[in-house]
Amino acid sequence: MTAQILDGKAIAQKVRLEVREGVARFSAAHGRPPGLDVLLVGEDPASVIYTRNKEKASHEVGMRGRLHRLSADTTEEELLGKIAALNTDPSVDGILVQLPLPKQIREARVLDAVDPAKDVDGFHPVNAGLLATGRPALVPCTPKGSMRLLAEAGAHLAGARAVVVGRSNIVGKPMAQLLLAAHATVTLAHSRTRDLGAVCREADILVAAVGRTRLIQGDWIKDGAIVIDVGMNRDDDGKLAGDVDFDAARSRASWITPVPGGVGPMTIATLLENTLHAARARVGDG
Numbered sequence: 525m526t527a528q529i530l531d532g533k534a535i536a537q538k539v540r541l542e543v544r545e546g547v548a549r550f551s552a553a554h555g556r557p558p559g560l561d562v563l564l565v566g567e568d569p570a571s572v573i574y575t576r577n578k579e580k581a582s583h584e585v586g587m588r589g590r591l592h593r594l595s596a597d598t599t600e601e602e603l604l605g606k607i608a609a610l611n612t613d614p615s616v617d618g619i620l621v622q623l624p625l626p627k628q629i630r631e632a633r634v635l636d637a638v639d640p641a642k643d644v645d646g647f648h649p650v651n652a653g654l655l656a657t658g659r660p661a662l663v664p665c666t667p668k669g670s671m672r673l674l675a676e677a678g679a680h681l682a683g684a685r686a687v688v689v690g691r692s693n694i695v696g697k698p699m700a701q702l703l704l705a706a707h708a709t710v711t712l713a714h715s716r717t718r719d720l721g722a723v724c725r726e727a728d729i730l731v732a733a734v735g736r737t738r739l740i741q742g743d744w745i746k747d748g749a750i751v752i753d754v755g756m757n758r759d760d761d762g763k764l765a766g767d768v769d770f771d772a773a774r775s776r777a778s779w780i781t782p783v784p785g786g787v788g789p790m791t792i793a794t795l796l797e798n799t800l801h802a803a804r805a806r807v808g809d810g
């Protein structure tokens with residue numbers, strides 16, 4: 525079997541078009557576009573690119589997107605002050621604080637300070653708790669985008685065996701919650717998991733969110749499995765590589781995401797979707 529490629533670029537484009545239509549309707553109904561405010565502290569080169577891309581993407585779908593660049597020596601109190609102002613600004617629907625933050629700032633204090641109704645990254649404990657209890661929430665973008673990829677592949681999740689490798693708060697845990705809510709039987713694996721290969725071989729749906737190049741070997745893939753590779757790792761030769769040995773896995777899986785061009789493009793598209801969702805919820809329109 526040669527797996528079909530789950531084309532994240534094309535599906536992300538579809539999501540963006542859906543969002544653009546929703547934004548146009550929102551703007552016509554409420555006399556203003558949804559607003560996304562992105563906070564970047566410092567000059568981390570990858571973060572500079574990510575935040576510029578988020579601002580640009582928000583403009584492309586007709587939102588009011590603003591990037592706030594704060595110096596690397598910004599204090600925790602200054603950042604909290606900025607967030608408090610955005611929390612009360614009625615033109616702001618989504619607030620995103622780009623991670624990682626400089627050492628002098630405690631990440632948890634900052635994430636906790638964002639109004640959960642504007643928490644478009646879905647990292648606030650209130651949103652994590654709502655997701656865990658099966659109630660409407662703002663859901664972290666990468667796992668939500670991965671669920672859309674599964675839907676586009678026509679995955680039958682109810683009763684399926686799903687294995688998520690990686691248990692971070694931003695990817696692995698919420699991914700497991702979403703799969704569970706979709707009635708999959710979910711195993712959440714991590715660095716202490718014994719015989720990871722045997723665990724992965726059980727998976728009808730395998731999601732890798734680890735950050736180790738080609739950790740997931742081809743013969744760990746069950747025949748016909750759907751493989752979602754969240755990993756974004758730099759190879760020795762500087763190229764982007766996933767957590768899955770793509771070429772070997774492709775001969776066993778039914779569907780597989782490439783890296784790049786799989787989960788990556790879905791993350792920003794889903795951020796736009798979350799911002800529109802937050803805007804609608806704030807005006808009682810969805």
Ligand code: NDP
Binds near residue numbers: 691
């Ligand atoms: P974290 O480093 O926060 O978490 C990694 C997880 O992998 C941990 O739970 C860790 O286990 C587990 N792990 C580490 N080594 C092993 C191992 N040898 N075997 C099994 N499990 C292991 O990473 P993130 O969740 O933030 O990100 C994961 C990957 O996804 C990264 O490559 C990142 O770049 C990428 N990413 C991609 C995004 C996209 O848009 N495509 C967005 C976000 C992330 P333990 O908890 O025991 O330490």
